Amino acid sequence: MNKPSKTRRRAWTVAAMLASAAVSVAAAASLRDLIDSENPVKRGYALVPPGVVLNLQGKDHLLVGLGSYIVNTSGCVDCHSYPTYSPGGDPFKGEPERLNAEEYLSGGRQFGPITAANITPDNAGKPAGLTRAEFIQLLRTGHNPKDPPGTIVQVMPWPVFGKKTELELIAMYEYLRAIPSLPDNTHPGP
Numbered sequence: 001m002n003k004p005s006k007t008r009r010r011a012w013t014v015a016a017m018l019a020s021a022a023v024s025v026a027a028a029a030s031l032r033d034l035i036d037s038e039n040p041v042k043r044g045y046a047l048v049p050p051g052v053v054l055n056l057q058g059k060d061h062l063l064v065g066l067g068s069y070i071v072n073t074s075g076c077v078d079c080h081s082y083p084t085y086s087p088g089g090d091p092f093k094g095e096p097e098r099l100n101a102e103e104y105l106s107g108g109r110q111f112g113p114i115t116a117a118n119i120t121p122d123n124a125g126k127p128a129g130l131t132r133a134e135f136i137q138l139l140r141t142g143h144n145p146k147d148p149p150g151t152i153v154q155v156m157p158w159p160v161f162g163k164k165t166e167l168e169l170i171a172m173y174e175y176l177r178a179i180p181s182l183p184d185n186t187h188p189g190p
């Protein structure tokens, strides 16, 4: 049997190197495409539930879009909208999803004695009655500056959300500023 010549071996090595370079160039190109096409601000606007009308006046539009992306993909509605889905719109029952826009983020899911709060803007436009600094402090530390010293908000996954970047927390607050102000949920439940 002929041993492969040195030249042939070299040719194969070069071909293999070129092939692997082509694969990484293709991977880089498709990642680039994703980064260009999967704009979180655009996605955020697409994720605003139908029926929720944003008030963008005096708001930063980029932050609102980014904030919507984060709020609407981080489970806030699971606890802070009750019921989370409108009748006939529960994806867990195989129904086409329809979020409860009428009570969007007005609170109401109960965990024993603790009820998820209304986090829509108050009369002064402040989500859950919190300034931006207070909101960020709550998410970072679990302490609501409106509560007595030493108290820690329960159930709410602030240890997770508090790991987000400053920009993301600022964006979440800006989005919550733009959603409709609603009274506290009148029929809370588990």
Ligand code: HEC
Pocket (backbone or CB within 6 Å): 070, 071, 074, 075, 076, 077, 078, 079, 080, 111, 114, 115, 116, 117, 118, 119, 128, 135, 138, 144, 152, 153, 154, 155, 156, 157, 161, 172
């Ligand atoms: C697992 C359920 C759950 C999820 C998910 C959740 N929360 Fe909460 N949240 C709660 C509960 C319960 C409270 C009230 C805690 C208490 O009173 O001790 C609360 C309280 C809050 C408060 C304080 C409001 C006040 O008036 O005290 C804010 C602000 C808040 N949540 C924002 C958010 C945001 C923004 C998200 C999504 C990024 C989110 N929450 C996701 C359950 C949740």
